[in-house]
Amino acid sequence: MRKIIYDKFDKFAINDYPVEHFPGRIIVIQTVKEAGKAVEYLLDQDILGLDTETRPSFKKGSQQHLVSLLQVSTHDTCFLFRLNMIGMPTPIVRLLEDTMVMKVGLSWHDDILSLMRRVSFTPGYFIDIQNLVSQIGIRDLSLRKLYANIFHKRINKRQQLSNWDRDVLDAKQKMYAATDAWTCIMLYEEIQRLLASGDYELVVTNQEIEQEHDDEL
16 A cells, blocks of 8 residues: 655644654663774664754853754664763764764754854764655754654654753653654665655645744643
8 A cells, every 4th residue: 555645744633643662672882982882883783773862951141052952863773872961972973974884863963063163174974854854845943743644643742842951761752852853764764665665645735834943742
C-alpha cells in the first residue's frame, strides 16, 4: 500500500497518535574521557542523528544560555554529551568536524551557530532534513509535524523547556533528548526510501503556510 503524506499536516491530528520513544540505550557523557570513548564509537558508524538542548530563558531580554546538551544517536544507541559540564573538548570538536560519517539534523544550521558560541569549528558532513522534505512535496518544517506526517506517531515536546543544566537529568529528559536525535535518522532514511521508490501519494491541502520552528510544541 502506498504511503499517504500531506503537503501540510494538521497539527490538531497529531494528538491522536501514539507517542514515539527511542528504543535503544541512552548513555550520559559527563567527563572528557567518556567523550573520547563515545566519539571513537560514533565515528565508526554509517549515519548519526544529532540535536541540541539549551536551558530556556523565560524573561524577555535576559541573557541566552549556552548549549547544555549535544545528543548524538545511532540506530540503537544515543550519547548525551553534557556540554554544561565538559564544554567542547577536542573529541567533540573532532566529531563535529568529521567529513566521513553522515550526520543528520533538523534546522541544524541554528544548532551549529549555537554550538559555535562555545567554541569555533569547521562543520563537517551534515545534512539538514528541512532541505530534503520539499523533494517529496512536504511544506512543513517542524520535527513534530514531519514525524506525524510520515510515521503517524507523536513526538512529545513537554520536556523541551525543562532545565537542561540541572545536576542530574531525569528519565523523561533523557528519553526526550534521545528521541529527538534518533528520529532524525528515521526521517532521513524514510524520505530517501520514498524518493527512490516513489511509493507514496501526496495529498495537497488548502492550508496556508504558517511560521514554523523545529521546536514547535
